[in-house]
Amino acid sequence: MxxxxxxxxxxxxxxxxxxxxxxxxxxxxxxxxxxxxxxxxxxxxxxxxxxxxxxxxxxxxxxxxxxxxxxxxxxxxxxxxxxxxxxxxxxxxxxxxxxxxxxxxxxxxxxxxxxxxxxxxxxxxxxxxxxxxxxxxxxxxxxxxxxxxxxxxxxxxxxxxxxxxxxxxxxxxxxxxxxxxxxxxxxxxxxxxxxxxxxxxxxxxxxAPDLQINWNPVPESVRMLKLARKQLAVRNSVLGVSWFWFVGTVLTSQLPAYARVHLGGDETLYIFALALFSVGVGVGSLLCEKLSGRTVEIGLVPLGAIGMSAFILDLSFAHTGLQVGTGNGMMGFVRADGSARVIVDLLGIGLFAGFFVVPLFALIQERSPRHELSRVIAGLNIQNSGFIVLAAATMLVTQKALGWSIPQVFLALAIANLLVAIWIFTVVPEFFMRFVSWLMVRLLYRLELHGIEKHVPDEGAALVVCNHVSYMDALVLSATIPRPVRFVMYYRIFEIPLMRWIFRTAKAIPIASPKEDAALMQRAFDAIDAALADGQIVGIFPEGKLTSDGEIAAFKSGVETILERAAARGQVVPVVPMALRGLWSSMWSRRDSRLRRMRVPRRFRAHIVVMADAPIEDPTVTAAQLEAKVRALRGDVA
Structure with missing residues (x-):
């Protein structure tokens, strides 16, 4: 249950x-x-x-x-x-x-x-x-x-x-x-x-109750803009939110004329068109939690950007066949030929705009230092205002100076939205990486969670230990744990084509045995130390390799070394035992022979169970004790 x-x-x-x-x-x-x-x-x-x-x-x-x-x-x-x-x-x-x-x-x-x-x-x-x-x-x-x-x-x-x-x-x-x-x-x-x-x-x-107020708004505004740009992911999330305001300003400013000139409507039709967009934003915003699995899932941002561009593009080509000045109200428009396409487009733009903006706000809040967050939001508001003014100026230039029609404006907006999104995702590949991993996990599996919210700490360092069943284990866990996780993984898995880009972008830590590469192992332990000292979550698979028979192998002593090194610098790191069930039958495990390994799961969207137990705050806990905890969590289901 x-x-x-x-x-x-x-x-x-x-x-x-x-x-x-x-x-x-x-x-x-x-x-x-x-x-x-x-x-x-x-x-x-x-x-x-x-x-x-x-x-x-x-x-x-x-x-x-x-x-x-x-x-x-x-x-x-x-x-x-x-x-x-x-x-x-x-x-x-x-x-x-x-x-x-x-x-x-x-x-x-x-x-x-x-x-x-x-x-x-x-x-x-x-x-x-x-x-x-x-x-x-x-x-x-x-x-x-x-x-x-x-x-x-x-x-x-x-x-x-x-x-x-x-x-x-x-x-x-x-x-x-x-x-x-x-x-x-x-x-x-x-x-x-x-x-x-x-x-x-x-x-x-x-x-920051002790903050000294600077009453000169100009240098303080500049300082806040710098705070909003201090971290790359936050900086580009702020840019994404401001771009959302740019797109929203262009769309909503054009809707009154679009409803009158291209839809043949009266003033009530403009309100109806705005209502469709607003309802779409509301529904998309509410769906974000369900789609994200209750994590700050920035993988939804590329999905939102692509969907917005697709529906804005379609709207630019949508024609209803209505005549200018016919004065259609809402019901007259709904009954007209071609209205369904416009309705779906406006709802779709709003829906995907919700997917786009909600994770960006959540990421800004999650990754900005608590004592700077209000000033980061203030910097965001300054930039939003600038983008709103830029949108208004752009409309003046394109329509008054260049003579563009509203459909031409929508077409240009769709292209610009896609180009801006590509630029953001190129600068911060984490966005697109999360989209790829989110898409893979959600398409292949149905996740059932037990104890994740209760036992994974909301803040501070933690070490997650879990059984190792498939090549997808790290992606499945990252999709279920609300906070970002730095996974430690065998370097040969880290180097798998396609997956390598995902793991590197997610800042996974490759590791090898001392016989294979002693220097790499030392670098891995140093990276683990730094991550834990910085209050991050580190995830490890103490078996050291994928299971070849579905059973849990003996945990190696590396986990003890991590805890001993942390204790030596005065840090007690809680260890969260976790277990995966249901991945053994997937195409990403070693269950089948080499010739049959790459096949679709026996059941599409296989049912995966992720278990978590109470954190252990004992720096002397042994690998064998942690192995027993994980075995008990997993039970008899591989």
């Missing part, structure tokens, strides 16, 4: 105080921002504003909202690092009440400059809230919950934005003459609700 901890659903987090109040606050914040912005547009139409006034607002509003991210992110990142996070959430939601009070006055007076002031202030509040929004997650979630938690946050944000646009757009239509008062009351009520719920967020300690 599987450990119930290993059957956890991300939705369980919505019943827990450590997550639900925070999730609700950030969703209400996104909802209120979009209710407010859409209500301003609704008021302008209600007032029958001139085309010049509408164009002025359309030009000013994005710049007014985005400017604070450039001006104040350096300050926001420091504040989020220095203050206890629940206190900061209360402060920012209290600010929102005051800001929305100004907005309510602007609606009551029908004063656009006052509303733009409130919009700028909303940008300031969002700038302060942004770093804590994502930096709080590693403090309240376990490593295996990061992907699911980020998926929920991304889903909540996406749905809140959509709901906010719908509600904000309807306020003046439904309220009539009372529209200004209803709009003002709505945004204030949402702000008050957010502040009340913020008081339920549990206390979360500051990442």
């Amino acid at each position: 599987a450990d119930p901890r290993d059957n956890h659903s991300q939705f369980d987090l919505l019943r827990q105080r450590r997550f639900l109040p925070y999730f609700s606050v950030q969703s209400i914040n996104a909802l209120n921002d979009n209710v407010f912005r859409q209500a301003i547009i609704g008021m302008l139409f209600w007032l029958q504003a001139s085309d010049e006034q509408l164009a002025l607002y359309a030009t000013l509003a994005p710049a007014v909202f985005i400017l604070p991210y450039f001006l104040f992110s350096g300050f926001a990142g420091q504040i989020a690092e220095k203050l206890e996070k629940q206190r900061l959430i209360r402060i920012t939601t209290a600010m929102e009440i005051g800001i929305m009070g100004v907005a309510a006055l602007g609606f009551a007076l029908q004063n656009l400059p006052l509303l733009l002031l409130a919009l700028f202030s909303t940008g300031v509040q969002s700038t302060l809230f942004g770093p804590v929004k994502y930096s709080i997650l590693p403090s309240v979630l376990k490593p295996e919950e990061l992907t699911g938690g980020n998926g929920l946050v991304e889903m909540g944000t996406s749905m809140s934005i959509l709901l906010g646009m719908v509600v904000g757009g309807l306020l003046f239509k439904l309220a009539g003459d009372q529209g200004p008062w209803v709009a003002g009351g709505t945004v204030v009520a949402l702000a008050v609700a957010g502040n009340l719920i913020a008081r339920l967020v549990p206390r979360v300690e500051a990442g």
Whole structure:
């Protein structure tokens, strides 16, 4: 029977105080921002504003909202690092009440400059809230919950934005003459609700309470951008998130005109098209935990990039046969020929965008030092803002100067998205390596987990010992253990074609016997020492070779040497016994003769069981004792 901890659903987090109040606050914040912005547009139409006034607002509003991210992110990142996070959430939601009070006055007076002031202030509040929004997650979630938690946050944000646009757009239509008062009351009520719920967020300690605040935003912003680029994988994850914002900005900015010109729709069709994209993002974000096996699985990022490009490319060639200006609403469009293709494309773009962005956020949170994470997120926000501005400028150049049509813009975006993805995966091959290994494991096997979350430490050094059944063992274990694992493996396995690239990219440690290569063995032990001293997980197969008969061979003394060397430098390393069941019958084991070895498994997607037992924190534990533990875990099933 599987450990119930290993059957956890991300939705369980919505019943827990450590997550639900925070999730609700950030969703209400996104909802209120979009209710407010859409209500301003609704008021302008209600007032029958001139085309010049509408164009002025359309030009000013994005710049007014985005400017604070450039001006104040350096300050926001420091504040989020220095203050206890629940206190900061209360402060920012209290600010929102005051800001929305100004907005309510602007609606009551029908004063656009006052509303733009409130919009700028909303940008300031969002700038302060942004770093804590994502930096709080590693403090309240376990490593295996990061992907699911980020998926929920991304889903909540996406749905809140959509709901906010719908509600904000309807306020003046439904309220009539009372529209200004209803709009003002709505945004204030949402702000008050957010502040009340913020008081339920549990206390979360500051990442760097002793940090000295630098009040000059320019050098601090530069410093935060450098922090976000310090680690190669984090730097390119930050770039990937910013690129997601670029793609999203281009798509959503083109949807209104696309719905009217190419789909023959009215204004409700634009909302429907945006809803399809948003629902796709939400579903994709939620599926990440299931597809990743509750690890931070960056192998989903290439899948997301490829899927986004494919569906954007198809959208660029999709035609419905509708005429411009026919004024079709949602139902008229759905019944029209060719609409299914557009619907599937918009859902598909959103779905794969979720696969793309959620693992990137989770990786940034997992691999950034806890005392720097808020500032890394602030640096990310600065870069995101730059990419949003770049997207707007690109649209001006391509459409105004070059005269490109919207389908041509989509075609160029699909190609650019693929090229950027290839560049990122070339610079950091870990992304593509994880995609290949994830695809192999998920296609070949069905995994059943017992005790992984309970017994593998969430942080700090650990030594994983396991029986050695097949060439796929390291990939199977890396797909089930929430944290990255440095595997020690026999150098001949390390050098297998195709697998060699995967193992090298995963920073596996090749080892040989002293008779074969004493220098290589010494380098391996030195690398193991360094990894454990750095708080990483190291995985070893103490049998020293693949089983040739399905049985567990005697464990060699190398594991004892590792623990003795760690103890000599004052480090007690917990040893986690693990066992694999079901791999003996696979094409990757030595069960069959040489001529029949490379065959498909007897059952497609064979059932594999991965077992883990409680860590042993005894530096004098012997290889024989660990062997007995692994034998008991595996039982009689090879």
